[in-house]
Amino acid sequence: MSAKEIKERMSGNEAVAYAIRQVEPDVMPAFPITPSTEIPQMVSNYIANGQMDTDFIPVESEHSAMSAAIGAEAAGARTMTATSSAGLALMWEELLLAASNRLPIALTLVNRTLSGPININCDHTDGMGARDTGWIQIYAESNQEVYDNFIQAYPIAEDPRVHLPIMICQDGFITSHAVMNINLLEDEEVKKFAGTYNPEEFMLNPDNPVSVGPYAASCFVMEHRKAQEAAMENSKEVILEVAKKFGEMSGRQYGLFEEYKTEDAEFIMVIMGSAAGTAKEAVDQLRAEGHKVGVLKIRVFRPFPEKEIAEALKNCRAAAIMDRCESYNGNSGPLGSEITAGLYRSKVFIEAVNYIYGLGGRDFTVDTVREIFAELKQVADGEIEAPQHKYIGLRQ
Amino acid sequence: MRTDITKINENTPWTEMPEGSHIYAAGTSAMFNTGEWRTNTPVFLEDKCKQCLLCAPVCPEISIPVKDGKRLAFDYDHCKGCGICAKVCPFDAIVMKEGIEP
Numbered sequence: 124m125s126a127k128e129i130k131e132r133m134s135g136n137e138a139v140a141y142a143i144r145q146v147e148p149d150v151m152p153a154f155p156i157t158p159s160t161e162i163p164q165m166v167s168n169y170i171a172n173g174q175m176d177t178d179f180i181p182v183e184s185e186h187s188a189m190s191a192a193i194g195a196e197a198a199g200a201r202t203m204t205a206t207s208s209a210g211l212a213l214m215w216e217e218l219l220l221a222a223s224n225r226l227p228i229a230l231t232l233v234n235r236t237l238s239g240p241i242n243i244n245c246d247h248t249d250g251m252g253a254r255d256t257g258w259i260q261i262y263a264e265s266n267q268e269v270y271d272n273f274i275q276a277y278p279i280a281e282d283p284r285v286h287l288p289i290m291i292c293q294d295g296f297i298t299s300h301a302v303m304n305i306n307l308l309e310d311e312e313v314k315k316f317a318g319t320y321n322p323e324e325f326m327l328n329p330d331n332p333v334s335v336g337p338y339a340a341s342c343f344v345m346e347h348r349k350a351q352e353a354a355m356e357n358s359k360e361v362i363l364e365v366a367k368k369f370g371e372m373s374g375r376q377y378g379l380f381e382e383y384k385t386e387d388a389e390f391i392m393v394i395m396g397s398a399a400g401t402a403k404e405a406v407d408q409l410r411a412e413g414h415k416v417g418v419l420k421i422r423v424f425r426p427f428p429e430k431e432i433a434e435a436l437k438n439c440r441a442a443a444i445m446d447r448c449e450s451y452n453g454n455s456g457p458l459g460s461e462i463t464a465g466l467y468r469s470k471v472f473i474e475a476v477n478y479i480y481g482l483g484g485r486d487f488t489v490d491t492v493r494e495i496f497a498e499l500k501q502v503a504d505g506e507i508e509a510p511q512h513k514y515i516g517l518r519q
Numbered sequence: 520m521r522t523d524i525t526k527i528n529e530n531t532p533w534t535e536m537p538e539g540s541h542i543y544a545a546g547t548s549a550m551f552n553t554g555e556w557r558t559n560t561p562v563f564l565e566d567k568c569k570q571c572l573l574c575a576p577v578c579p580e581i582s583i584p585v586k587d588g589k590r591l592a593f594d595y596d597h598c599k600g601c602g603i604c605a606k607v608c609p610f611d612a613i614v615m616k617e618g619i620e621p
Contacts, residue, residue, distance in 0.1 A: 223539065223540075224539045224540075224541075225538050225539030225541075226539075286538060286539070323521075324521070324541060324543065331521070331543070332543075332544065332545035333541050333542065333543050334541065334542035334547070335539070335541055336540075337540060337542055339540050342529045343527075343536065343540065345533070346531065346532070346533035346536045347533075347536055347539075347540050349533040350533050350534070350536055350538065351539075353533075
């Protein structure tokens with residue numbers, strides 16, 4: 124570890140705004156929406172105070188925010204934006220353009236549910252809705268993680284093997300507004316780590332003209348999609364390389380997912396985002412009582428580490444797959460679908476039970492995790508049928 | 520990697536396509552003969568033309584070349600036959616004819 128630690132306490136939004144100031148992208152078009160509004164607000168303050176030199180563009184909608192981000196990035200500027208919920212939904216068309224045009228834009232997403240019923244609190248409906256848009260998605264458990272993840276964003280996205288946009292996600296209010304202890308890095312260390320953006324090809328370059336976003340006839344589209352898909356596959360090794368380099372600087376280690384007390388675990392909860400902290404607390408309690416339980420916390424959702432997750436789960440008796448999102452397919456949430464498909468493809472035939480929890484900010488407690496582990500044991504012992512697609516904390 | 524756009528065709532494998540379908544060259548639309556799309560064709564009646572040059576700037580395909588202050592013959596390789604030039608001509612010096620041939 125080379126960097127000096129700066130101990131602070133910050134909300135998740137403050138932490139990511141602080142990281143943005145340190146990375147200092149060239150351009151940030153943004154439109155406010157709860158619970159991410161503080162991020163452009165804080166960045167605007169930094170700019171107004173002369174603490175950073177980013178061009179902030181106040182746009183009239185999120186559709187415009189992502190359109191402006193695409194234009195700026197194609198022109199050759201390191202660009203980012205921030206949003207939540209309906210804001211991300213309004214960007215949907217442009218999210219696909221950013222990815223297919225291979226523009227390494229960063230978006231800091233503060234996860235919030237989507238209407239209806241209208242609600243401002245946390246679940247993963249917004250991020251999951253964008254899961255097939257071609258963006259890399261990295262989720263955080265805590266303020267520390269979202270800060271660290273943002274610092275790693277551009278080195279991943281701008282790598283020539285990748286050239287894809289990246290979404291750095293944190294849970295609305297739970298992470299974004301709650302103040303926690305945090306270890307910050309020095310400005311110079313962060314600037315050195317993030318580097319400067321020197322694209323090989325960019326539009327504001329009269330010596331080497333380039334057109335971005337042309338029509339492609341049917342004889343070209345599949346070849347382009349395959350190349351884009353290959354870049355997403357490549358990003359996995361780049362994410363790990365950048366994490367390793369970040370670990371050497373900060374002392375904090377990251378992977379595609381975190382395995383918490385899973386080594387000898389009979390029962391594992393697979394979970395993403397802030398609720399992993401709740402699950403870990405329950406695991407600590409259950410371990411103290413002699414139960415072999417663990418948590419697999421997904422950090423990288425796109426690219427999806429399907430084989431690695433199957434490998435990590437293959438020795439447990441049963442896994443609970445926790446979805447903070449409904450998929451309306453009549454069977455499971457997004458993680459439930461993708462992980463069980465991965466288990467099958469890797470020929471890992473454990474009991475895998477999909478639960479839906481925490482929609483619209485519904486509390487998820489240590490007691491709930493304990494109940495789920497108890498239920499997993501009953502399933503593995505053959506006492507009950509696996510209660511697939513069960514809603515946790517639902518009034519019956 | 521800067522790909523030579525003239526070498527991209529229907530046989531190019533996916534590993535050799537330009538990243539993000541970017542086109543690494545300028546003025547490449549000249550290589551694409553949109554004139555094949557034409558169903559109506561503008562015909563230039565030179566004796567009626569006063570060289571007012573209202574037609575050239577309204578052409579969406581830059582198919583009315585101008586040289587030394589005078590418009591020249593239509594570029595039929597690229598003219599899509601939209602008819603805007605005929606509509607804008609105050610002297611009936613451009614008439615639209617059915618079909619792809621002038």
